[in-house]
Structure formats: C-alpha cells, structure tokens
Amino acid sequence: MPRKTGILFLLLLSSLRLLAQTTFVNGVVTDAKTNAPLEDVAIFFPGTNVGTTTDVNGRYTIKIDGSPSMVRFTYTGYKTITRKIEPGEQSVSVQMTEESRTLKEVVVKPGKQPKYRNKNNPAVELIREVIAHKDDNRAAAYDYLAYQEYEKLQFSLSNSPEKLRKNILLRKYKFMSTSLDTTTLEGKAILPLFMQENLSQVYYRRKPEKTKREIIAEKRVSFDPTFIDNNGLSTYMKHVYQTIDIYDGNITIVTNQFLSPIADLSPTFYKFYIIDTTMLNGFPLIQLAFHPRNKADFLFQGSLFVTLDGHYSVQKVDMTINKQVNVNWVKTLHIQQEFEQNPDKRYHLSKSKLSADFGITKSGDGGLYGERTISYRNYEVPEQLDDSFFKGEALVHRTTADNKDDRFWEQNRHDTLSSSEKLVYSNIDSLQSTRSFRRVLNITTLLLAGYSKVGPYFEVGPVNTFYSFNPVEGFRGRLGGRTTPTLSKNIYFETYAAYGFKDEKWKYYVGGVYSFTNRSIYEFPTNKISANFQRDTKIPGQELQFIQEDNIFLSFKRGVNDKWLYNDIYNIDYLHEYNNHFSYKVAYKNWKQQSAGGLHYINDATGKPVESLTTSEFSLELRWAPHEEFYQGKLYRIPLPNRYPVFTVRGIVGVKGFLNGEYNYQNLSANIYKRVYLSQLGFSDIVLEGGYVFGKVPFPLLDIHRANQSYSYQLQSYNLMNFLEFVSDHYASIQIDQCFNGFFLNKMPLIKRLKFREYISAKVLTGGLRDENTPNKKDDRLYDMPTDANGNLSTYSLQKQPYVEGSVGLGNILKFFRVDVVRRFTYLNNPNVSATGVRVRFKFDF
Known part of the structure; x- marks a missing residue:
C-alpha cells in the first residue's frame, strides 16, 4: 500500500484521566x-x-x-x-514494518505518481474555507474582550545527560544538579538558567483598536545588574520567542517571518492532505497535514484540526520547521496550540507553546533550549468597556506585582512547575553569590561588553578603544572607565584620557548623568539630565552607530583620510522618555573646532587661515518609536526591528554672541526608518531623510553627509563617499536595504546547502547649496571649500545630479558575515574616489 506523508490518527474521543502520577x-x-x-x-x-x-x-x-x-x-x-x-x-x-496484503491480481503500470494539484483537492477546498472565515474566528473579531493570561519563559543549557553532568556548573557547584531535567527533550538533559513568570489581566477593544495589560504578578530569575540587564534580557528573549497567532498571514519565529498555513497565499506554497476525521464535543473535526512545496522556504510543516460546524475554526495546531530552512542555530523548533470553544460556538486560544533547541551546529549535542508557554483563562466578552478605561499607559504594573509569595503562585499559575523549574530561582541566586562564578561573569562582561570591574563601584573600558591609530595622532592610547549602579542608581560618571604620540596632545572626556527615576540611567523609560566636556579629535562626516570612534577596527581606512578636527565641546542635555516610546531631548552645545591634518579653514574673502570656529547652539529632538523593543548593552541600546516606523525630528538654533557663538543659523532635519516585511521575499529596511539649513554659514556648519572610508559596510552611511566630499544646506535621501533571506539561493542545488542570504541595496542623495552659502571669494563670513594635497577641490555640493550608489551582497557567511560589492554611479570624476569596493559587515543573525 503506498505510503502517505502527513499526520495520522488521533482517534479516540473520550479521556479517562488517572491522576495518580x-x-x-x-x-x-x-x-x-x-x-x-x-x-x-x-x-x-x-x-x-x-x-x-x-x-x-x-x-x-x-x-x-x-x-x-x-x-x-x-x-x-x-x-x-x-x-x-x-x-x-x-x-x-x-x-x-510495512503492511503487506495478499492481492488477487497485480497490475504494474509505468509512469509517475499523480502530480499534486490544488484543483479539485478537498484538502485545499477546506483550507480555503478556513482562510475565508479567519476574520470571524480570531480574537480581534470581538468588539470587546477580557481574559487572564499566564506566561512562562524558560532558557536552559542542553546536552546529552552524560556531557551535561560533566559541565563545570554541575561539577563545581553541586547544588545545580538538583535543577537537571531529563524529561523535556528526547535524549537530552537541560539545566534551567533563566525563568520568568507573568500573570496578567488583558482587555481588548476593536474600534479603535487598543489593548491594555495589567500585570498582576511577576517573578523571574534576577541577575546582578552590574553584569546583565534583566529587563533587556527578558525583552530579547520575548523578541526571539514571539507570540504566535496562527490567524496572522505571517508568523515571526526567531526574528524571521514564516508564512502561516492558513495565510491567504498558503495554497500556493503548501501541500495539504486530509488525514483523518474525528469528533470533539459532538462536533466533527478534520485533521489536515501540510508540508512546504519547497522545503527550504520559510514555511511550516505539521497538522491542523479544523471544525466542521460552519465556523471552520482551528481547534489544534502542531507544527515545526524543516531542517533545510535557512535559519541559523536552530536544531529543532516546535509549536503547539490548543483552542477552546466559547459559548458563541467560536474557539479561542487556550494554550500556546513555542520551544526551540539552539546550537552552534545542528548535529552537535550541546546547545541552548528555550521554551515559552502562554495560557489563557476566564474569557469574557463584555458588551462594552468605557473609553476612559483605555486611556493612559497600555502596560500597567500593580505595585504588588513583584511581591507575590510562593503560595500565591501555587494557587494562581495555570501550569504546575516541574521539580527542576521550582529550583531554578533559588539555585541561580546561590550561584551568583559564589566568588568564583562572579569572576566568570566579570571576564565574560569584559569579552562581550568591553568593561571590567575594578571594585564594586567602578569599571574600566571599553577595551577595544585602548589602542588605535590615525594620520593625525599616530599611535593613540586611551584609558577610561565609568561608575556602576552599585555606587548610585541616580548618579553616573564617565571619563577617559587619551594621548596621541604623533601630535603629542592629550585628549580627555569627563561627564556625569543624573536620573530622576530612582532607577539606573539605562532602564527604560529614562528621565535624566547629562553634562559633559570633551576635548578630542573627530572626522567630519563620520557618524557611527553603536561603535566608538576610536575603535581599533576603524583605524584601517581606504583612500586619503587626512581631514580631521580638534574639538572642545561643552554639552548639557535633558532626555525624557515615555512608556509609549515617545521622547524628547532638549540640549545646549558649545563647540569650538579647529581644523587638523589636511583640512584647513581659509577665509573666503581674505584668503587667511581661520584659527578656530565656535558655535553656541540649542536643540530640540522629538522621537517616536511605537512598540519599540531593544536590548540595553553597556554602551548603547540595540534596537530590535519590528514592523513599526521610527520617527525622528531635530531642530537646532545657533545663537551669535552667546558664549562666543559666531553665527546665527537654524538646522531642521527629519528621519523616518521602517522595516517592511515581505513574507517569503524577506524584508526591506527603508530610511527617508531630509534637512534644511536656514542662514548664511561656512561649510563646517552645513549638513556634511555621512561618508564611510572604512572597510566595514555601514547601513546608513554612503560606503563609497569620501569624508567631507559633499555638503548641503538642503537635501533629501532614500536608502533601501533588501534582504531576501535566501529565497532564490535556497532553490539552487548545492548552493542551497551554504544557506547564504541575498542582499540588494540602493542609496540616493539629492541636495544643493543656495547662492548665499556658496563661496565666491567676496564674503568673509564663508570659508573656502577644502582641497586635497595637490590643490584640487575635494568638497562639493550636489547641484549637478544626485549621489547614487548601490550594492549586491551575500549574507550569513559562516553565520556571521555579510560581504557586499558596492558600486558608485555618479560623481566618478571627483578626485580620489573609487567606483567599486568590497565591504564586510559582522552581524549575528538567526
């Protein structure tokens, strides 16, 4: 009898639950x-x-x-x-063993098995009914909804039992062996290291759509905040283990989008088979198996149970992903969802479980196992909830949420904890109290974050800035550090000193921050005031994201890199963030800059050198990033992209005569960032930006466009533009970076085994200079445009045509690297420019 792939018989309807064990x-x-x-x-x-x-x-x-x-x-x-x-x-x-049957007659016919078709396929007809009824069956179909939600998030070491018992945590800290679990993963043991539980009351309104969540109780493993940001860790893990909604067209798993088996386009990408029929509460169910047409696409495989009561609701989901899918680190991934019937005969999600086993290689035993379980109870469908109820913050913590005792959790958690889960809280607390483990954390923090503690109140770093070099300073040594939250959660100090052995000059920085929230200055939402002074060098037009400018890896530059500045900068700013991710920053900056290296400030009218330029400016920045998530590191926040845009508007006012300010001007700019998910075609990162400078100013106060002369690929810089090559007093730009997530390469024999990912990018910048800001040898308020060592002009405006560059690249090389071939299409006659270049980007991807 021919073999059919798919899910088979879950036949028996009634259950007799024996509660003995x-x-x-x-x-x-x-x-x-x-x-x-x-x-x-x-x-x-x-x-x-x-x-x-x-x-x-x-x-x-x-x-x-x-x-x-x-x-x-x-x-x-x-x-x-x-x-x-x-x-x-x-x-x-x-x-x-295969089942054999005695046949009276055997007829052998040549030819292939019938080709799978959607046409006249009852399984496809059924799934189209499920798709047609999606809007009626999802929770968002109700005008109002209220329910209780329990969430359990766990992260563990995983390995074979024999190897895990030899792990240093179990050998050196014997008490950790009580947390060992050998029942969750087949053939493996897991050692829980992190667990978080939340109990919430959730309210939903459809028009206008609004959700309000009240945290009733919260409990989690808490690490020393000196080493690990607990809130950031929780946020990152929830970002990886996102909430699953089978009714969504696309489902995000470990930061990648998978097409749902009941998405509108699912019959195009999936094969469906009817496996079995059964009964539930007197209503018939059909079990459907589904498989990807192409096993390498971002699709699921598994089974659905669908009701035949006229609603075509999903009653149960059990699915996983194929090993050929281009997802890094994931050995196994399993999604299970169960639905319960409401009084109106529709089904609501009652339990959702997402589990994944991660490892450096898919064949090795060792790795990390994560599991997120969410259950829902006490569903209510109110006739109406007052509009005033939804005003204010969408997320509210009860003041007693963190103070619930074990008895409360035993009575209110929806699931019973296993013996290993019960012990993880106390065992991790005991582990952190040991001196040897704290030394391990200190070394790990030094390697990953670049800082090392010197006593409880101060840490030295970042390590990657201790040594660097450049044409102006030559060899540059730097040593710095900062205080820790142990000294004070409200007050923070940072300082460094650096010395250039070529220019024989000292540089230094000293700054302090005061937090008004009585929490760490890193903890969102912040409300803080900062003040600092910096005397140091800078490359005009170099703007780095999440990287220190004197990072050793940025010392290597292409082309001529001789246009630098010496800066004395006094800065004070106030930043206030809100829970809805709107923020504003008010700042004052006094900036004295002197040209250095091959850069010279020359008065346009007299031809004499300008010793220094001082500006005194006030600024206001407004930023709104709805539903933003990020992981807070030691130096910066790492944003976790989602489908929502990020808006930033900045206004700067320069004041002449105030604290030696030499010019009156205004600078207005806006930036919009949006990640657009394209399901099976990956995603696009799109950046729209524009700016306008009001007033008559020399070129250092114009918009100096972001250039990149390093060999790293920078997303929001122009990778073949030279530093200080273009300036504008008005400009607009668009940047598109498209990742196809292996959609094309995964269909090519042999090549698909490499699991590369395709990238295409395009960057277009247009702008110009008004006549009043264009040097004409008559105006002493302007400076001559910079020239190179041969006297050729090296800084230009964008009057003739836009600056355009594009690239094609391969990502996920060795799971960490992206390599792009970048092509510049305009202004190729400018001196010292390259038409083509190769750039590399290091990125941790799932």
Missing part, C-alpha cells in the same frame, strides 16, 4: 528495513485524547497525568504497534 514516554521510531527515521508517525495513549507525532528525526516525547498501560504507534502503510508501559518515565523505541 505523570507518565513520560519518549523514543525513536524507525523503518525496520532501512533503519531510517519515520516522520509524522502518530503516537497516542489508547482510551485518551493525548497524542503526538514524531519529528524529522523520528523522535517523540509524550506525557500524561495518569497511569496508562499502553502506547500505540500508527502510520499509513505500516503495521500498527502497541506496547505496554509502566507509570513514570521510560523510553520506548520501535521499528515499524
């Missing part, structure tokens, strides 16, 4: 002849509705609260196997 069964199912693992074999306890299926490796894990006596294995084309089991934990592996 929990029974765990795991194992591997293989073909008796070939020993090949069998995928999608149905395993269940007879007499119950508890079942599961094998994964791509033939492995399975099934558990039940009770003491069943048998476990059964069924698979189309193979003989059904039933094995006796005992209460408790055990391993049952089986080899299945």
Whole structure:
C-alpha cells in the first residue's frame, strides 16, 4: 500500500484521566528495513485524547497525568504497534514494518505518481474555507474582550545527560544538579538558567483598536545588574520567542517571518492532505497535514484540526520547521496550540507553546533550549468597556506585582512547575553569590561588553578603544572607565584620557548623568539630565552607530583620510522618555573646532587661515518609536526591528554672541526608518531623510553627509563617499536595504546547502547649496571649500545630479558575515574616489 506523508490518527474521543502520577514516554521510531527515521508517525495513549507525532528525526516525547498501560504507534502503510508501559518515565523505541496484503491480481503500470494539484483537492477546498472565515474566528473579531493570561519563559543549557553532568556548573557547584531535567527533550538533559513568570489581566477593544495589560504578578530569575540587564534580557528573549497567532498571514519565529498555513497565499506554497476525521464535543473535526512545496522556504510543516460546524475554526495546531530552512542555530523548533470553544460556538486560544533547541551546529549535542508557554483563562466578552478605561499607559504594573509569595503562585499559575523549574530561582541566586562564578561573569562582561570591574563601584573600558591609530595622532592610547549602579542608581560618571604620540596632545572626556527615576540611567523609560566636556579629535562626516570612534577596527581606512578636527565641546542635555516610546531631548552645545591634518579653514574673502570656529547652539529632538523593543548593552541600546516606523525630528538654533557663538543659523532635519516585511521575499529596511539649513554659514556648519572610508559596510552611511566630499544646506535621501533571506539561493542545488542570504541595496542623495552659502571669494563670513594635497577641490555640493550608489551582497557567511560589492554611479570624476569596493559587515543573525 503506498505510503502517505502527513499526520495520522488521533482517534479516540473520550479521556479517562488517572491522576495518580505523570507518565513520560519518549523514543525513536524507525523503518525496520532501512533503519531510517519515520516522520509524522502518530503516537497516542489508547482510551485518551493525548497524542503526538514524531519529528524529522523520528523522535517523540509524550506525557500524561495518569497511569496508562499502553502506547500505540500508527502510520499509513505500516503495521500498527502497541506496547505496554509502566507509570513514570521510560523510553520506548520501535521499528515499524510495512503492511503487506495478499492481492488477487497485480497490475504494474509505468509512469509517475499523480502530480499534486490544488484543483479539485478537498484538502485545499477546506483550507480555503478556513482562510475565508479567519476574520470571524480570531480574537480581534470581538468588539470587546477580557481574559487572564499566564506566561512562562524558560532558557536552559542542553546536552546529552552524560556531557551535561560533566559541565563545570554541575561539577563545581553541586547544588545545580538538583535543577537537571531529563524529561523535556528526547535524549537530552537541560539545566534551567533563566525563568520568568507573568500573570496578567488583558482587555481588548476593536474600534479603535487598543489593548491594555495589567500585570498582576511577576517573578523571574534576577541577575546582578552590574553584569546583565534583566529587563533587556527578558525583552530579547520575548523578541526571539514571539507570540504566535496562527490567524496572522505571517508568523515571526526567531526574528524571521514564516508564512502561516492558513495565510491567504498558503495554497500556493503548501501541500495539504486530509488525514483523518474525528469528533470533539459532538462536533466533527478534520485533521489536515501540510508540508512546504519547497522545503527550504520559510514555511511550516505539521497538522491542523479544523471544525466542521460552519465556523471552520482551528481547534489544534502542531507544527515545526524543516531542517533545510535557512535559519541559523536552530536544531529543532516546535509549536503547539490548543483552542477552546466559547459559548458563541467560536474557539479561542487556550494554550500556546513555542520551544526551540539552539546550537552552534545542528548535529552537535550541546546547545541552548528555550521554551515559552502562554495560557489563557476566564474569557469574557463584555458588551462594552468605557473609553476612559483605555486611556493612559497600555502596560500597567500593580505595585504588588513583584511581591507575590510562593503560595500565591501555587494557587494562581495555570501550569504546575516541574521539580527542576521550582529550583531554578533559588539555585541561580546561590550561584551568583559564589566568588568564583562572579569572576566568570566579570571576564565574560569584559569579552562581550568591553568593561571590567575594578571594585564594586567602578569599571574600566571599553577595551577595544585602548589602542588605535590615525594620520593625525599616530599611535593613540586611551584609558577610561565609568561608575556602576552599585555606587548610585541616580548618579553616573564617565571619563577617559587619551594621548596621541604623533601630535603629542592629550585628549580627555569627563561627564556625569543624573536620573530622576530612582532607577539606573539605562532602564527604560529614562528621565535624566547629562553634562559633559570633551576635548578630542573627530572626522567630519563620520557618524557611527553603536561603535566608538576610536575603535581599533576603524583605524584601517581606504583612500586619503587626512581631514580631521580638534574639538572642545561643552554639552548639557535633558532626555525624557515615555512608556509609549515617545521622547524628547532638549540640549545646549558649545563647540569650538579647529581644523587638523589636511583640512584647513581659509577665509573666503581674505584668503587667511581661520584659527578656530565656535558655535553656541540649542536643540530640540522629538522621537517616536511605537512598540519599540531593544536590548540595553553597556554602551548603547540595540534596537530590535519590528514592523513599526521610527520617527525622528531635530531642530537646532545657533545663537551669535552667546558664549562666543559666531553665527546665527537654524538646522531642521527629519528621519523616518521602517522595516517592511515581505513574507517569503524577506524584508526591506527603508530610511527617508531630509534637512534644511536656514542662514548664511561656512561649510563646517552645513549638513556634511555621512561618508564611510572604512572597510566595514555601514547601513546608513554612503560606503563609497569620501569624508567631507559633499555638503548641503538642503537635501533629501532614500536608502533601501533588501534582504531576501535566501529565497532564490535556497532553490539552487548545492548552493542551497551554504544557506547564504541575498542582499540588494540602493542609496540616493539629492541636495544643493543656495547662492548665499556658496563661496565666491567676496564674503568673509564663508570659508573656502577644502582641497586635497595637490590643490584640487575635494568638497562639493550636489547641484549637478544626485549621489547614487548601490550594492549586491551575500549574507550569513559562516553565520556571521555579510560581504557586499558596492558600486558608485555618479560623481566618478571627483578626485580620489573609487567606483567599486568590497565591504564586510559582522552581524549575528538567526
């Protein structure tokens, strides 16, 4: 009998739950002849509705609260196997043999199996009904909704039991062995290191759409904030393990988008099969299996249970991803969702579980296992919730949320914790109190964040700035540090000193921050005032994101890099962030700049050198990043892109005569960043920007466009533009960076094994100079445009045409690197420019 792929029989309708104890069964199912693992074999306890299926490796894990006596294995084309089991934990592996039948006549016909088609396929017709009824079945179909939500987030070390028991954490800290769990992952043990629980009351309104969440209770493993940002860690893990909604067209998993099996376009990308019919509460269900047409695409495989009561609701989901999908680090990934029926006969999500096992290689034993479980109770459909109820913050913490005792959690958590989960809180607290482990954390922080603690109140760093070099300073040594939250959560100081052995000049920085929130200055939302003074060098037009300018890796530059500045900068600013991710910053900056290296400030009318230029300016910056998430590092915040845009508007006013300010001017600029997800075609990062300078000013006070002469690929800089090559008093730009996530390469034989990802980018900048800001040898308020060593003009305006560059690249090389070939299309006759270049970017990607 021909073999059908897909999910098979979860047949039995009634359940008799024996509450004596929990029974765990795991194992591997293989073909008796070939020993090949069998995928999608149905395993269940007879007499119950508890079942599961094998994964791509033939492995399975099934558990039940009770003491069943048998476990059964069924698979189309193979003989059904039933094995006796005992209460408790055990391993049952089986080899299945193909089912043979005696035939009266055998007819052999040449030719291929019938080709899969959507047309006249009842499985596809059924899934189209599910798609057509999506809007009626999702939670957002209700005008108002209220429910209680319980969330459990766990992160653990994973390995074979033998290897994990040899781990230094278990060998050196014996008490950690009490947290070892050998039941969750088939053939592996896990050691929980992080766990967080939240109990919330959630309210939803459809028009206008608004959700309000009240945190009733919260509990988590808390690390020393000197080493780890606990809020940032939680945010990052939730970003990786995002909430799953099967009714969404695209589902984000570990930062990549997968097409839902019930998306509008799912029949184009999936194959569907009807596997079985069964009954639930007197209503028929159909079990559908689904598989990707192309196993390398960002798609799922698994099974859906669909109701046939006229609503075509999803009652259960069980799915995973294929090993050929271009996702880094993920060995296995499993999604399970269950739905319960409302009084109006529709189904609501009652439980969702996302689990993933990560590792450096997919074949190795060692890795990290993460699991996020969300359950929902007490669904209510109010007739109306007062509009005033939704005003204010969308997320509210009860003042007692962090103070709930163990008894409260035992009575209110939706799931029972395993023995290893119960111990993780106390064990991690004990681990952090040991001196040797704190030394390990200190070394790890030094390697990853660049800082090392010197006593409890001060840390030295960042290490990657201790040594660098450039044409003006030659060899540059630097030493600095900052205070820690242990000294004060409200007050923070930072300083450094640097010396250039070529220019024989000292540079230094000293600054302080005061937080009005009685929390760390890094903890969102911040409300702080900062003041600092800096005497140092700078490259005009170099604007780096998340990197120190004197980073050793940026010392290597292409082309001529001799236009520098010496700066004395006094700065004071006030920043206020709100929970809705709107913020404003008010600042004052007094800036004295002197040209250095091959850069010279020359008075346009007299031809005499200008010793220095001083500006005195006030600024206001408004920023709104709805639903923004980020991980807070030691030096900066790392944004976690989502589908929402980020708006930034900045206004600067220069005041002549105030604290030696030499010019009156105004500078207005705006920036919009948006990540656009394109489902199977990946995503685009789009940046729109524009600016206008009001007033008559010399070129150092114009908009100096962001250039890049390093060999790294910088997303919002022009990678083949020279420093100080273009200036404008009005400009507009668009930058598009498209990642196809391997959509094309994954379909090419052999090449798809490399799991590269394709990139295409385009950057267009247009602008110009008004006559009043164009040097004409008559105005002593302007400076001559810079020239190179041969006297040729090296700084230009964009009057003739836009500056245009583009690139094509391969990403995910060795899972860390992106390499782009960049092409410059305009202004190729400017001196010392390159038409083509190769740039490299280091990026950690899933």
